[in-house]
Structure formats: C-alpha cells, structure tokens
Amino acid sequence: MIIIENGMLRSGSTLQYNIAAMVMEVQGSLYRAGFIGDFGNPVIREKLEKFKLADSWAIVKTHEAPLPRGFYDERVRVLFSYRDVRDVAASIRKKWGYKFEKILSEIDAMIEIESSFAEIPGVLVQPYDLLFHDIPTATRQIAAHLGIEITNTKVSLIARALSISTQRKRIPSKSLAFFVHETKLRSQNAFSSRSHFIHCRHGWRLGHSIH
Numbered sequence: 001m002i003i004i005e006n007g008m009l010r011s012g013s014t015l016q017y018n019i020a021a022m023v024m025e026v027q028g029s030l031y032r033a034g035f036i037g038d039f040g041n042p043v044i045r046e047k048l049e050k051f052k053l054a055d056s057w058a059i060v061k062t063h064e065a066p067l068p069r070g071f072y073d074e075r076v077r078v079l080f081s082y083r084d085v086r087d088v089a090a091s092i093r094k095k096w097g098y099k100f101e102k103i104l105s106e107i108d109a110m111i112e113i114e115s116s117f118a119e120i121p122g123v124l125v126q127p128y129d130l131l132f133h134d135i136p137t138a139t140r141q142i143a144a145h146l147g148i149e150i151t152n153t154k155v156s157l158i159a160r161a162l163s164i165s166t167q168r169k170r171i172p173s174k175s176l177a178f179f180v181h182e183t184k185l186r187s188q189n190a191f192s193s194r195s196h197f198i199h200c201r202h203g204w205r206l207g208h209s210i211h
Contacts, residue, residue, distance in 0.1 A: 007081030010091035012131035031058040083128035135159040
C-alpha cells in the first residue's frame with residue numbers, strides 16, 4: 001500500500017511528507033521511499049506498483065503529475081500541499097535564483113498538476129499556512145485521511161519534533177538529533193529511526209548537518 005505526497009514546490013510538501021510518515025510510524029512500520037520522480041519511467045512505475053500491492057505501507061514524495069486514474073484505488077492515499085503562487089514564485093527565486101521565465105514555467109506546471117489532482121476523489125489538500133502554523137491540526141487531518149487513530153500526546157510529540165526542524169540553521173545537528181531521540185523514547189518508540197530523507201534540493205536531513 002502506498003501514500004503519495006505531492007504538492008507545489010515550496011509549499012510545505014516536505015513537512016507534509018514527514019507528518020504523514022510519523023503518523024504511520026505511530027501505528028507500526030513504514031517504508032520511507034523519499035523523493036521519486038519521473039513517473040513515466042517504466043522502472044519507476046513498476047516500483048510504485050510494487051509498493052501499492054505490498055501488505056505494508058510505503059510513503060513516496062514527488063512533484064510529478066498524477067498517474068493514470070486507474071492507479072488510485074483503496075490501496076493508495078494521496079496528500080497534496082499548495083501555496084499562493086505569488087509566494088511560491090518569491091520562494092523559488094530566493095531558494096534557487098531561477099530566472100523569471102523559469103519560475104513562470106514551473107508555476108504553470110504546478111497549476112496544471114494541482115488541477116489534475118483536483119479531479120481525483122479522496123485527495124487530502126492542505127495549504128502551506130496550515131502546515132507551518134498549525135501542525136497539530138494538519139496532523140489530525142492527515143491521521144484521519146490515513147485511517148489512523150492518534151492521541152493528543154502523540155500529536156503534540158509530532159508537532160514538537162517537526163516544529164524544531166524549522167530552527168535547523170540555528171541548532172547544532174547533535175542537539176537536534178538528541179531532541180528527536182528523546183522524543184522517540186517518550187513516545188515509546190513510536191517514530192522510526194530513519195532519517196527524514198527528501199531529495200537534495202531540500203538541502204537537509206534530520207539529525208545531519210546542513211550542506
């Protein structure tokens with residue numbers, strides 16, 4: 001079974017991915033596949049199909065357009081994050097220094113992808129502001145979408161662990177790793193020890209220094 005986390009660039013999709021992963025890890029094992037692109041590649045498509053047909057859950061992050069409609073059934077859950085395109089443009093410019101034409105091209109593609117996901121039933125869509133300013137509510141919404149019962153204590157632990165990640169540039173990596181380790185202990189090993197790996201353009205891994 002597979003959870004696909006998608007969304008606009010610079011819209012909180014990495015945070016949404018990590019919230020969903022932690023929610024699932026509260027209940028049991030989860031394979032974090034990290035970022036996967038090029039859904040048109042037959043090898044990638046085969047990998048996604050294997051995730052879908054497996055008895056255990058895997059979570060994938062991507063910015064790709066949706067797969068054919070027939071892929072989305074009861075063994076698939078989809079999350080999507082969005083943000084005001086003006087803020088997306090400004091964030092892309094600041095993060096990667098893209099030229100104006102490149103930014104417009106990226107935004108056009110994102111809007112088309114968002115429209116495509118809007119036509120797929122059962123997609124949980126969450127705005128950037130909710131993800132970054134109200135992690136507990138975002139967590140409860142994601143848990144409900146994934147069919148997971150979660151206590152307020154575990155919601156608070158997830159929110160604390162992910163909120164501190166926003167301070168990663170001001171906190172030494174050892175301190176951050178220690179905090180997450182303590183969080184795991186208090187939640188009775190609810191969270192996986194796997195790093196919060198996303199693709200390199202996001203520039204960090206939890207518990208590791210920033211490069």
